Amino acid sequence: MYSQFLDQLPKVVADSTKLIILTRILQGYFISDFGVKYDFQWEDIQLVLEDNQKDWSERKVKTYKALQNISYNFIHSDVWLSEFKKWFDQVDELDFGLLKELASSELISEKNNGYTKSFHAITKKFWKLQADENFPKDLFEITKKVIGLENLGNISFAIKLLELFGHSDQAIELECITCEWIHEQMIRNRRSFIGINQLGEIRPVFEDYIEKFELSSEHLPILVDAVFKIFVNGAGSSEDELSVEKANKQQWKELLFIQILQDERFNDINSSYIVKKILERPTASNFKASFRTMITEIYEEKGKESEFYKNYMDYLITRLEN
Incomplete structure (x- = not known):
């Protein structure tokens, strides 16, 4: 499937993009073949604080940590994940048109791939107990750059961390910027965020904004x-x-x-x-x-x-x- 899918994409595709595609395919087969055995499903592909894992089974915690140690790509969701989930769930066909556009767009340009890589590196620091006094400032700056690149679950997670460290003003600023992005997305396609809760814990302010959003007549x-x-x-x-x-x-x-x-x-x-x-x-x-x-x-x-x-x-x- 991997080589078949790459054949559908533009000739020049960044290596980081190929890695994302391969990760999504591996995730799909892992969940399809071993998801029940290892207590890991699509909705578990998200960044989750250890405090929020207390109700998880021992098996799920071990699976989550093992995937996280392989690559943070295995525990964060994005547009690619949403599309491949359709295919593996057999509820719809892959939207190759969307993914072709995505592969050649600014969304996964090398610059933006660098931003997302930095975002996951800094969250990795948090999990490995390597965060220092500059962590809140660095997290705030990189999160601003990945709004629209990362899914709402990951943005919500970053905002939660800022609140945890007492940076409520920065958390509010990120919420406002994110709501502006949601607004733009909803204008383009009101169905943009259907099923969004299946791929991460979303802040109530974002859920409310999506639910109450109304298009102006224009x-x-x-x-x-x-x-x-x-x-x-x-x-x-x-x-x-x-x-x-x-x-x-x-x-x-x-x-x-x-x-x-x-x-x-x-x-x-x-x-x-x-x-x-x-x-x-x-x-x-x-x-x-x-x-x-x-x-x-x-x-x-x-x-x-x-x-x-x-x-x-x-x-x-x-x-x-x-």
Whole structure:
């Protein structure tokens, strides 16, 4: 699998990248073949303080320390790990496109590989009881450089250490920088952090930020496209759902009376059908109530144009309750 995968990547791939790929493949086979016997699974690939290992079995502690002594690559997770986990769990295919892009991107450039190597070297010092008075300062500086390179579990671990040594201001600063990075990632892809808790202990502030993150309307799909994908194509994303929920009255007015009529994708679908399907969906009751009120107002405003439209819209309004 290793040579087959390398054939899929750009011709010039750093040796450090090849090492990461090999490590991820070895991890996968180890967990698949010996994970039960040695009490080690995917969720155990993370940096864990010894205090947090007190509920572990003796076998798991020994396995963790043995892998850690071989290479810190075996106990930290990243994008590569997330992708290979899909393959070994047989829940999805490897996204070779993503990994090709990753292999040739700045994310694993030699400079950034140096940063991550330094990050793991300093955490290794901590575990080997070699940390000195400069440890908190050095940890803070290198952690700033690996935000976006290391996974949230490892960043959370570094922040926890800073708090342990009484450097709360630096811990807060790293939290803020990390939240800014999360924000950028969520704008690109709202699904970026799905399943993130399976690969490390994440700080509550990061979990809350991810859970409560809402895209502003400027980053959402156009309403007519979102409606098509959800109600016609049946393949809407979470961003499409948000587009429908956050659209204002003017956007719905244009959609119902102009855009659907002009869009060939809706030749067999009418505006009333879209409204009906939205009200039938198992969404939050407060959204349905506000949506029904908004559509009623749109119909009432249209009804003011003439007696014909008043009767027409009054009839459609009565159907909103059915």
